[in-house]
Amino acid sequence: MAQFPLSEFQKRPTPFYYYDLGVLDETLKAINEGIGQSPYHVHYALKANANPALLTPIVAAGLGADCVSVGEIKVALNAGFPADKIFFAGVGKSDSEIDFALDAHIGCFNVESLPELKLIAEMASNKSIIANVALRVNPNIDAHTHHYITTGLEENKFGIALEMLDDAISVCLRQPNIRLCGLHFHIGSQITYMEPYRILCERVAQLMKKYSAQGIRFDIINVGGGLGIDYDDPDSQLIPKFKEFFDIFRNNLNLAPEQQLHFELGRSVAAQCGSLITRVLYVKEGVGKKFIIVDAGMTDLIRPALYGAHHKIENLTSDSSLTDEYDVVGPICESSDCFGKDEILPVTHRGDILALRSAGAYGEVMAMGYNMRPIPASVVS
Numbered sequence: 001m002a003q004f005p006l007s008e009f010q011k012r013p014t015p016f017y018y019y020d021l022g023v024l025d026e027t028l029k030a031i032n033e034g035i036g037q038s039p040y041h042v043h044y045a046l047k048a049n050a051n052p053a054l055l056t057p058i059v060a061a062g063l064g065a066d067c068v069s070v071g072e073i074k075v076a077l078n079a080g081f082p083a084d085k086i087f088f089a090g091v092g093k094s095d096s097e098i099d100f101a102l103d104a105h106i107g108c109f110n111v112e113s114l115p116e117l118k119l120i121a122e123m124a125s126n127k128s129i130i131a132n133v134a135l136r137v138n139p140n141i142d143a144h145t146h147h148y149i150t151t152g153l154e155e156n157k158f159g160i161a162l163e164m165l166d167d168a169i170s171v172c173l174r175q176p177n178i179r180l181c182g183l184h185f186h187i188g189s190q191i192t193y194m195e196p197y198r199i200l201c202e203r204v205a206q207l208m209k210k211y212s213a214q215g216i217r218f219d220i221i222n223v224g225g226g227l228g229i230d231y232d233d234p235d236s237q238l239i240p241k242f243k244e245f246f247d248i249f250r251n252n253l254n255l256a257p258e259q260q261l262h263f264e265l266g267r268s269v270a271a272q273c274g275s276l277i278t279r280v281l282y283v284k285e286g287v288g289k290k291f292i293i294v295d296a297g298m299t300d301l302i303r304p305a306l307y308g309a310h311h312k313i314e315n316l317t318s319d320s321s322l323t324d325e326y327d328v329v330g331p332i333c334e335s336s337d338c339f340g341k342d343e344i345l346p347v348t349h350r351g352d353i354l355a356l357r358s359a360g361a362y363g364e365v366m367a368m369g370y371n372m373r374p375i376p377a378s379v380v381s
């Protein structure tokens with residue numbers, strides 16, 4: 001069971017994010033144990049949470065960084081990630097972002113289109129340097145997750161279609177300022193069922209076979225991230241099943257000698273160590289319904305409004321053994337500003353403190369100032 005420093009919470013203004021670094025440390029330990037002796041490397045996807053308090057232990061555990069903007073690259077460098085362990089992904093890298101990343105000598109660009117590849121080649125040539133490039137392939141795999149977070153289908157904007165991969169590879173081989181170091185895949189997020197990863201292994205093996213017959217070798221195969229977590233019952237699985245995840249690849253993908261398998265995990269690293277802590281402002285009787293109105297809203301945690309996601313809600317202060325049914329809503333002027341419908345909770349009163357669990361990933365980083373609200377603080381222990 002998660003432990004919360006409740007007396008500490010009661011002294012503070014709400015809402016705020018709370019991170020339990022003990023849980024994060026256990027998570028990082030489980031990742032390194034799951035990797036064992038395999039030539040596997042995990043890059044942490046900073047877009048899930050770039051709070052420096054989390055990045056310090058992530059750097060210490062030896063993970064690299066997967067960044068999707070220059071802002072993230074700068075945060076990663078400041079947090080102490082070595083430049084060669086920073087990878088730069090994203091469909092829309094701007095000229096100035098590429099310029100910065102080349103000067104910073106980052107480890108690799110994950111390139112998503114031919115025009116981007118040509119621009120990187122031209123800019124690297126102007127600087128007389130060689131850019132490491134991995135081509136992001138759209139493998140056309142259905143990750144069976146929410147349609148907003150599935151990314152590996154042909155209809156998605158991400159990656160280079162399989163049909164165009166030959167062209168992209170020959171552009172790389174012709175460009176003296178490009179070093180083609182790998183292939184990159186990322187099929188989606190919050191994937192809880194391992195079958196899509198097994199299919200990904202098959203696709204990757206087919207491509208490796210095809211290109212090795214042409215004498216083309218990839219030092220790095222990057223299979224992206226997406227490992228899901230248990231939002232319904234976080235305490236039953238505070239540490240995601242990393243061993244099972246890595247085993248899918250160990251059992252289904254034979255690497256060539258010296259070849260490395262890279263992963264870009266975000267949610268599974270950061271989600272379970274974080275909660276959004278909020279106070280109950282009012283308990284309001286509606287017609288046939290009771291509402292708990294809390295001081296956190298979709299501006300602090302947008303996942304429910306954006307993806308229809310649900311975070312487990314716990315009342316940390318009610319000592320009532322009786323329960324009631326409530327809709328838990330925020331103060332923002334949007335009907336989608338709702339954290340839960342028909343939630344069964346202990347009888348709740350104004351002033352109670354609630355935790356929205358599993359909020360360490362895609363929570364604080366997505367906070368915004370709509371309604372001129374402040375960005376929530378963070379508390380770490």
Ligand SMILES: *Cc1c(COP(=O)(O)O)cnc(C)c1O
Pocket residue numbers: 045047048066089186188189190224225226227264265266267268361
């Ligand atoms: C978002 C993203 C990730 C991380 O995904 P998680 O589901 O948080 O593990 C990894 N790689 C790429 C390219 C991404 O866009």
